[in-house]
Amino acid sequence: TQLLEQSPQFLSIQEGExxxxxxxxxxxxxxxxxxxxxxGEGPVLLVTVVTxxxxxxxxxxxxxxxxxxxxxxxxxxxxxxxDTGLYLCxxxxxxxxxxxFGAGTRLTVKP
Amino acid sequence: GEEVAQTPKHLVRGExxxxxxxxxxxxxxxxxxxxxxxxxxxxxxxxxFQNENVFDETGMPKERFSAKCLPNSPCSLEIQxxxxxxxxxxxxxxRRTGAGELFFGEGSRLTVL
Numbered sequence: 001t002q003l004l005e006q007s008p009q010f011l012s013i014q015e016g017e018x019x020x021x022x023x024x025x026x027x028x029x030x031x032x033x034x035x036x037x038x039x040g041e042g043p044v045l046l047v048t049v050v051t052x053x054x055x056x057x058x059x060x061x062x063x064x065x066x067x068x069x070x071x072x073x074x075x076x077x078x079x080x081x082x083d084t085g086l087y088l089c090x091x092x093x094x095x096x097x098x099x100x101f102g103a104g105t106r107l108t109v110k111p
Numbered sequence: 112g113e114e115v116a117q118t119p120k121h122l123v124r125g126e127x128x129x130x131x132x133x134x135x136x137x138x139x140x141x142x143x144x145x146x147x148x149x150x151x152x153x154x155x156x157x158x159x160f161q162n163e164n165v166f167d168e169t170g171m172p173k174e175r176f177s178a179k180c181l182p183n184s185p186c187s188l189e190i191q192x193x194x195x196x197x198x199x200x201x202x203x204x205x206r207r208t209g210a211g212e213l214f215f216g217e218g219s220r221l222t223v224l
Contacts, residue, residue, distance in 0.1 A: 009152070031210070042115070042202050042215025043154075088154060092210065098167045099144065099213060101154035 003027070004091055004102035012108040016078055021105040023089035024071045030092050032072050033099070034063055037086040046074075079109045113137065117203050117216035118185075124193045124223050132219045133185040136205030142166070143186050144204045144213065145178060154202075160186065161209075193223045 005024045013019055023032070031050045035043035047056050049065035049072060056063045060083075062075040076083055086106050090099040116135040124130045136143050145157040156170040160180040171178070175194075180186040190197055200220045204213040 033212070035213075040217070042204070042217055043213075044215070045212045048212070086152065090213075098156065098159055100156055101146070103153045106152065 004089055004100060006089060006102035006105050008105060009103065010106050012110065013079055015080055015109055015111050018077050019079055020073055020075045021087055022073050023102055025091060026070065028069050032065055033090045034074055035088045035090060037088060043088055081109045081111050083107060084109050115203055115205050115214055115216035117219050119219060120217065121220045124221065126195060126223055127192050130190045130193050130221055132188045132201050134203030134216060135185040137214055140205035140207050142206050142209060143180055145188050146202045146204065147199045148202060149199045195223050197221060198223045
């Protein structure tokens with residue numbers, strides 16, 4: 001069973017600040033996904049990374065997959081209150097079947 | 112349907128009672144997953160299905176939890192003799208193939224008193 005550790009668990013920042021959250025594991029993943037969950041809703045996919053070292057950008061969000069495909073980071077530039085939510089990483093095993101989630105980083109961006 | 116539909120949205124049970132939750136995956140999606148979210152954070156995998164077959168049930172507390180995905184019926188997650196620690200939001204997700212994006216329902220909040 002893969003174990004995904006996310007850090008920090010909680011993060012509260014002011015609008016306009018930059019931040020990075022991390023997702024780490026001792027296991028190798030065939031792919032890794034980042035989701036954002038808002039209150040009262042299910043998680044929604046932000047990005048999927050597949051190749052070691054891959055970097056993907058989604059507006060102010062930059063996602064990186066580690067070279068060894070064991071870890072990932074999410075960097076947000078100039079955070080906005082609308083970025084508030086729970087950010088979850090999820091890893092797929094080599095069969096690309098079951099997704100295991102980390103415990104999440106709860107981000108609060110204050111106006 | 113075009114989205115994952117979970118019912119009920121809220122369910123309250125006394126300790127020891129049975130609870131049953133339902134999930135209709137997106138039409139055409141072959142894989143269904145159940146997750147338990149406690150305290151608004153930790154997302155615990157329970158079980159996955161490929162069509163009506165159990166794919167992985169390593170996360171299920173088997174002594175009280177059971178799940179089914181039968182043809183032409185919503186999938187279900189049943190908890191016999193609920194305990195206080197079963198209080199959580201239970202999410203169902205589906206996807207078309209064995210890889211790719213998971214589409215989540217809005218969850219069913221179970222409160223055990």
